[in-house]
Amino acid sequence: MASSSKNVIYAALAGNSLIAITKLIAASITGSSAMLSEGIHSIVDTGNQILLLYGLARSKKPANELHPFGHGKELYFWSFVVAILIFAVGAGISIYEGIHQIAEPQSISSPHINYIVLGLAIIFEGAAWYFALTEFRKVKGKWGYLEAVRRGKDPSMFVVLFEDSAAMLGLVFAFIGVLLSQLTGILLFDGLASIVIGLILAGTAAWLAYETKGLLIGERANSDVIIGFKKIALAHPAVNHVNEVLTMHMGPDFILLNISLDFKDAAVAPEIEAAISEIDAEIKQSYPMVKRIFIEAESRVQRA
Incomplete structure (x- = not known):
């Protein structure tokens, strides 16, 4: 998953760097406000x-005494920062x-330059x-697109897809704006x-901030x-009842699990210890994302 995320980001980084330079040159020549907004975008x-x-690299840092569960949430933090920057810088300056x-x-001079640049930008973008969409489809599996965003734990995948989608919409409106200004x-x-480009960016930023906030403050594993x-x-065989299952994603590939179990009354201490060890091993084997497990032996809890 991390490799796919990086490939998507590298592709977007290369494309946007070239497109930004081209748009800004065109904006300086033609004086188009929409083109300047697109360049800033x-x-x-x-x-x-x-x-x-940077967030992906930081999230791979190993655990230490100060951060015993690692640095996986760095990716969530920097994804949230990205959402803020889209709103504060991109949307603010465009509006x-x-x-x-x-x-x-x-007045817009040499509008044909804008059309050439916008056409190339649409192709590259x-x-x-x-x-980004192809990689996202691989990750989302059977989920729908909106459900995959809500339930996804790797924000770098949908952040880039959201950005690119907003960019495509922005290019369309920039083209319409330049064309109408020339014709009329x-x-x-x-x-x-x-x-309009600024409002698109603001809406994108608000949605990204909402989705990444849940991951940043601590989101449970998916229901399945x-x-x-x-x-x-x-x-x-030694377990009588599962009292409670508490989970938290410490990163896209790191689940922290705390599970409370009621063991059968006939089970003695050595059997309970063996059961805990076996359950721990089986969960980690079946779900490699579970890196840390805490199993509590408690009597069955009756809840209203």
């Missing part, structure tokens, strides 16, 4: 991919540029988007396109995984 995306790569263009309209002579359309833990425990 691509710069923000490029910076975001660098932050995601500002749009308002400025509406308040003080500036589309290739990166398709690559009304420069208002260029400014409106820039504002928890059910699997219970089945393994109950299948052991």
